[in-house]
Amino acid sequence: MTLRDHPKHPLQHRVHTALALYHLKGVGPSRLATALRMVCESATDPSTFSNLVRSLSLTRSPAPPSDKEIKAAWARAADSLENCRREHIAVLVIDEENFPASLQDLKKPPALLFVKGMLSNLAAKPRVTIAGTRDPSEWGTKTAQRCAKAVAEAGGIVVSGLARGIDAAAHRAALKAGGVTWAVLAHGLDRVSPVSNRGLAEEILDKDAGGAIVSEYPPGVPARRAHFVERNRIQAALGQAVLIVESDTDGGSMHTAKFAQDLNRPVWVTLPSGVDSRRGGISAPPKTHRGPLSLLAAGARRITDPSDLRACLAKLHQAKRDHNLSPRLDSASQPSLF
Numbered sequence: 036m037t038l039r040d041h042p043k044h045p046l047q048h049r050v051h052t053a054l055a056l057y058h059l060k061g062v063g064p065s066r067l068a069t070a071l072r073m074v075c076e077s078a079t080d081p082s083t084f085s086n087l088v089r090s091l092s093l094t095r096s097p098a099p100p101s102d103k104e105i106k107a108a109w110a111r112a113a114d115s116l117e118n119c120r121r122e123h124i125a126v127l128v129i130d131e132e133n134f135p136a137s138l139q140d141l142k143k144p145p146a147l148l149f150v151k152g153m154l155s156n157l158a159a160k161p162r163v164t165i166a167g168t169r170d171p172s173e174w175g176t177k178t179a180q181r182c183a184k185a186v187a188e189a190g191g192i193v194v195s196g197l198a199r200g201i202d203a204a205a206h207r208a209a210l211k212a213g214g215v216t217w218a219v220l221a222h223g224l225d226r227v228s229p230v231s232n233r234g235l236a237e238e239i240l241d242k243d244a245g246g247a248i249v250s251e252y253p254p255g256v257p258a259r260r261a262h263f264v265e266r267n268r269i270q271a272a273l274g275q276a277v278l279i280v281e282s283d284t285d286g287g288s289m290h291t292a293k294f295a296q297d298l299n300r301p302v303w304v305t306l307p308s309g310v311d312s313r314r315g316g317i318s319a320p321p322k323t324h325r326g327p328l329s330l331l332a333a334g335a336r337r338i339t340d341p342s343d344l345r346a347c348l349a350k351l352h353q354a355k356r357d358h359n360l361s362p363r364l365d366s367a368s369q370p371s372l373f
Contacts (some may be wrong), residue, residue, distance in 0.1 A: 047116070048077040050126045053147055054112035054253065055084055060104055068146040071129050081109045118254040124224050125150045126253075138272050140298050145251035145269065151224050152240045152247035154217065161191040161348050162217075164274030164295070166267075166288040167201025167281045168323050175201060175281035175323060178305050180208035182278060185341035187214020189348050194219065194274045196266060197232050197239075197248070201280050201288075210238055210246075218248045219270045221262035225254035249273075267291040275351055276301040278338065282326030289326050292335075302335040303347065 078084035127148040183205040193209035195202040197218035209216040239246040271294035282288035304327035
């Protein structure tokens, strides 16, 4: 047990307090984030937690939480902490120095971040979020692999969501190239969904791979429909650019692209040769090309081959040195080598 994990360490009191607020009925994510930024002291037991809660207006209900509800939230937080220790999950609180600064760019940043593995080197390496359909074509799978390989070989970090299809292809290609990859999940880190990617999750967390799996949900929280959209905003914020490989216009990856646009992050797309947003290209493009086409028409950058991606990464790195996280990359309808 490290000093940080010791139950009497001040940081553990802080984490326990944050988790208890999370479990307190009526405290939503926005209120939780606001409260944690306001509160300097931490509770050490149910009594001091009760005093803290009563000093704040946290819940949606006009009636303050009862003593029973406050004690229950403190007890659930203790259970969550024990689950995190057992599963080797670190808990980062929004006002801590080790909380990823890029998540603070979100309008509604997560108040807590649960991490397995190594979520480090945020400042040292370019980070690209690769997203796309769960049912890609052979072209889409190979393109995701080539793009992830290019990012990894350039020393970058591949961020994705550990879903079937494009996500899994990107994670695997990054690992195969000896790179680092992070997976953002829509549920607690005590499980992996889909189960078929459990082995991939273990590879990401291998000590030699140096990767990480993260979530804003504590252990025991299952995946819900709304969680996937919330997960996508974290994917977009952790990356310095978002690359969409294949997606329909109503695919979940389009949420990731939209969050990136809201964050003023570059959005990149890939398309096969013959698909051109200005000339129309093939008469009836597959559904999975409609999302990238709409993003291209809205000003996204088309990535034509791995060397083009490496050039974009170099511009991203240069822009970072110039304290500008969103370099202007001209949209172009170029012949694709993918």
